[in-house]
Amino acid sequence: MTKKVFWGALAVAGVAAGFASADTLDDVKARGELICGTSTGLAGFSAPDANGRYEGFDVAYCRALAAAIFGDPDAVEFKPLTTTNRFSALSAGEIDILSRNTTWTLTRDVDLKTTFVGVNYYDGQGFMVPKELGVSSARELDGATVCIQKGTTTELNLSDFFRKNNISYEPVPIETNAEAQQQYLAGACDVYTTDASGLAATRASFENPGDHIILPEIVSKEPLGPLVRHGDDHWADIARWTLNALITAEELGVTSANIEELSASTENPEIARLLGTEGNLGEMLGLSADWAKNAIMAEGNYGEIFEKNIGESTPIGLARGLNAQWTEGGLMYSPPFR
Amino acid sequence: MAFEPYVRTQMLDPKPAPVTSVGPAGWLKRNLFDGPGNSVLTLVTMVAIFLLLAHLLPWMFLSVWNADSLAECRQIIDETYGLDHSGACWAVIHDRFFQLVYGFYPSELYWRPNLTFVLMLVALAPVLFTHLPRKMMIFSALFPFIGAWLLWGGSIWTPLAALAGFALGGAAYRYGSAVNGILAIAAAVLVPVIWWIFLMGPIARGLHAVIPLGIEVVESNQFGGFMVSIVIGITAITLSLPLGIMLALGRQTNLFIVRAFSVGFIEFIRGVPLITLLFVASTLLNYFMPPGTNFDLVVRVIIMATLFSSAYIAEVIRGGLAALPKGQYEAADSLGLDYWQAQRLIIMPQALKIAIPGIVSTFIGLFKDTTLVSIIGILDPIGLSNAIRADNAWNGIYWELFVFIGFVFFIFCFSMSRYSMYLERKLNTGHR
Structure with a gap:
């Protein structure tokens, strides 16, 4: 009896392994x-x-x-x-x-x-700046340093946007969102850009969220x-x-x-x-x-x-x-x- | 009156050394204020250290351990230490400690990784400390099966069936050697491989159907945190040493195919970054296997990490072999030892001893490299730090997690480094 169960289980296992839908x-x-x-x-x-x-x-x-x-x-x-x-x-x-x-x-x-x-x-790509910068539109960002995650579509959108508006910027490439937060807070860049939903989440995590504003421009479709x-x-x-x-x-x-x-x-x-x-x-x-x-x-x-x-x-x-x-x-x- | 030369008949007591060269003052002068240039350097360094600690210590110690979110942490810090103070929020470690250690392992089963860790220490002890009874090595040999079974769970027949493969190999060798030496080796390799690939699975399942003995299965996507680092690190370390020795010997042998394979393998692996191998493990391997195959990702990573570090170990050991005088080989030959006896008794003990610092460096490097698995989506401590930050409660926390992870890694790596120094001291005694 046990022997039968054993071989039965063996056969079932074999069939199950060969079966893929x-x-x-x-x-x-x-x-x-x-x-x-x-x-x-x-x-x-x-x-x-x-x-x-x-x-x-x-x-x-x-x-x-x-x-x-x-x-x-x-x-x-x-x-x-x-x-x-x-x-x-x-x-x-x-x-x-x-x-x-x-x-x-x-x-x-x-x-x-x-x-x-x-x-x-x-979603869409947006910009965040410190309030004290006194900027109210992304078009006023001429010459700004911008923190941006490498190898993403946001990088390409950014260069398109600045070129279209004929203003210059200096990119600060970074790896992750967490690193970006640190760099931005430490003042390594004037602007942080990523998807607007990500910006909101990042801003919410700051000690003083009120000191930073998200600019109204959305520069891409996501x-x-x-x-x-x-x-x-x-x-x-x-x-x-x-x-x-x-x-x-x-x-x-x-x-x-x-x-x-x-x-x-x-x-x-x-x-x-x-x-x-x-x-x-x-x-x-x-x-x-x-x-x-x-x-x-x-x-x-x-x-x-x-x-x-x-x-x-x-x-x-x-x-x-x-x-x-x-x-x-x-x-x-x-x-x-x- | 005859000239009497002055001859001192008794020794003068030694005078005490000048105050400036003994005691704390002497130490300070010798080590810190030895000339104006060094004094200036000392002062500058002390100011730098003071500034560093003045910022770091209040941050580390005037901190919060109990809070449910970063916002609460900041509020507590503001209330307790004043608005200007910025303190660490260790509450995140407190809140996520078990997650950082065990990942998503079911909390009622934490005893299994704990037990595995303790058994691992027991299994490692006779390997690391030679004065322990040699019989403990039997347990060390069995531990990989016990450990894997405890961590992954499932039927007890699977590890037993895997173990049976070795027994079959041994039996095949014994019966084969009665017929022919080469046949015996071929059989000892082929029989277990055939067993593991084709027969083991169905037979273990069959046995389990008849006598179901087992513990709850925990899939490796629930592994995480330091547990996954240790599992990958320790497994790869223990497997890569024998593999590395084999490759180093293979590279020096006169057998053309073996040598060509060893050189090709070592040079290929050393020429490719570990990240590339991990990507191959996580993405490319899927395309080679039939759809629906679920080849455990952690096992895939362990295999890649083992291969990677074995190539480096092979080169480190080759360095040890090259440092041995030719006379040692000739002495072994003149004693009438065959190749394996010579390696086991004369060559390897000396070559390995020379190579210890390099081997341990490779191991420490490998252990730290396990954090790279976060790139392929395994939630090791670094991967988890990202996941924890994605929680609304802890979004915005940064240094605390890295400081904690770095601290734990330091404990492991520093112990390995101290052990290697202990081993060098112990083995060097004959040469001093």
């Missing part, structure tokens, strides 16, 4: 958890807390996706990735989805063979969003519509607080379709009927996630700006759930 959703379901590539640490977007649990804006999206698939926002494993190994980890199949404040560009979409599933944060591998449209659909579900939920006023009530008794057909009490949208995606409901319940709708991690009530204190709903003058616009 091309469908990401099947792989994820078989594994029992989602593997989400995220940043090694970016304030407000992804950071492990003292217990090692990842929190943040990019992280919340992965939790929502895990909840949409498994109904459990914790069925996700986070893999910290750097700017250099994020794309190779995705294309080699080490992660199922990359949610790591990655700018959507043509090269990345086409040449690196990835599929961006949408934009979850419209649409950040999650992305998946080319070639599995089904998986990209799931990722895209999970993001859309979070955005739509905010638009329709569905929050993690009132979702139970709404799913039990809503008159609005669009909410009913979204929450799976009507229609078969979940089935079309290969998920359960209440997939979107689970996704929204994980960390709240888009607006709630924004407020909780990077919004005005947090130390980072970002205004919604471009990231407001289209009905409020922003760019967040989800295609209809129909």
Whole structure:
């Protein structure tokens, strides 16, 4: 008997080893958890807390996706990735989805063979200066020394901006955001430039944030969003519509607080379709009927996630700006759930 | 009256040395105020040291140990020491201490890395201190399996099956040598390799299905902090020494293929930066393996670090071999020792002794190089410092983390350096 079990287990192990599926959703379901590539640490977007649990804006999206698939926002494993190994980890199949404040560009979409599933944060490059410099516009920065992270798109945007405005600057190249903060505070440069969300987070960490101002000019487009591998449209659909579900939920006023009530008794057909009490949208995606409901319940709708991690009530204190709903003058616009 | 030459019949008592050359005053004059030039230098240096300490000590000691965020730290400092004072916020170390040490290892399982660390010290003891009983070496040989099992967890059959590979190799050698010497060596290498690659996994799983014995699995993406530095550092150090010796011997041998391989390997590895190898480990290897294979990233890094440091060790040992007089080789030959006996009994003990400072320098360098893994996304202390800073509570903290990490690394590296000096003193006794 035991001998039979032994050889049986051996055979099963052999078959399991030889089996590899091309469908990401099947792989994820078989594994029992989602593997989400995220940043090694970016304030407000992804950071492990003292217990090692990842929190943040990019992280919340992965939790929502895990909840949409498994109904459990914790069925996700986070893999910290750097700017250099994020794309190779995705294309080699080490992660199922990359949610790591990655700018959507043509090269990345086409040449690196990835599929961006949408934009979850419209960022742009900004400038921070000490108040005592008395500057109110980036056009007055002629001759300034500028701290800038090497090898990023921000470096190229910066030179474009100064050239376009026909003013000169002196770059001070630095490696990381933390180093930049130190250099800027020590007065090694007059201006610090990076994505506006990063500037806000940096400024919030200063001892006297009021002594520094972020200039109104935004000199580049940085649409950040999650992305998946080319070639599995089904998986990209799931990722895209999970993001859309979070955005739509905010638009329709569905929050993690009132979702139970709404799913039990809503008159609005669009909410009913979204929450799976009507229609078969979940089935079309290969998920359960209440997939979107689970996704929204994980960390709240888009607006709630924004407020909780990077919004005005947090130390980072970002205004919604471009990231407001289209009905409020922003760019967040989800295609209809129909 | 005859001239009586003056002859002193008794010794005069020695006079005490002048006040300026003994005691504290003498020491000061000899060492600090020896002439105007040196006096000026001394004064300038003292002012510099004073200024440094006057800024550093209040920062280090008039500081905060208990707070939940950087903002709270600053508030406490302002209230306690006044608005002008800038003190360190050690609260971040207090708050994240376990994370810096264990990474994301489950907190209820901290005993496993702790136990592994203690067992590691026990296993290292007989290697480092020769007066301990030699039987302890048996434990040292078993420790890699015990340690890996404790850290990664899982079925107990996996380390046992891996260990069985060595037993199979030994058996193959024994039975093979009855037939033919070369066959025996070939069998001793091939049998375990075949076992490890093809048979070990399924058989360990099968055994586990029949008799499930094991502890909770902890995947290496939960490793982090100093634990990951120590795991990578110590493993690579212990594995690279034997590998380095083999490569150094291979480089000197007359067997063409072995020599060509050794030279090629050493020169290739030494010609490539460690970061490149780490990138190969973290990104390129994935493309070579079938999709879905999950080859542990920490193990990949350990392999790369081992290969890297073994090439350097090989060159350091080659230096030791080159320093040995030719007579030593000839003496060994004239005693009728074969190649391995000569190496074991005559050549290596002397060559290694000469090479100790170089070997230890390489090890210290390797241990510090483990911080490079933060670049490929492993959360070692440096990587974690970035992650901790990304927390809203600690965003903006900088020096405290680096000072703490540097301090811990200093303890490790300084102990290694002291040990090497102890070893040199001990081994040099015969030549003084």
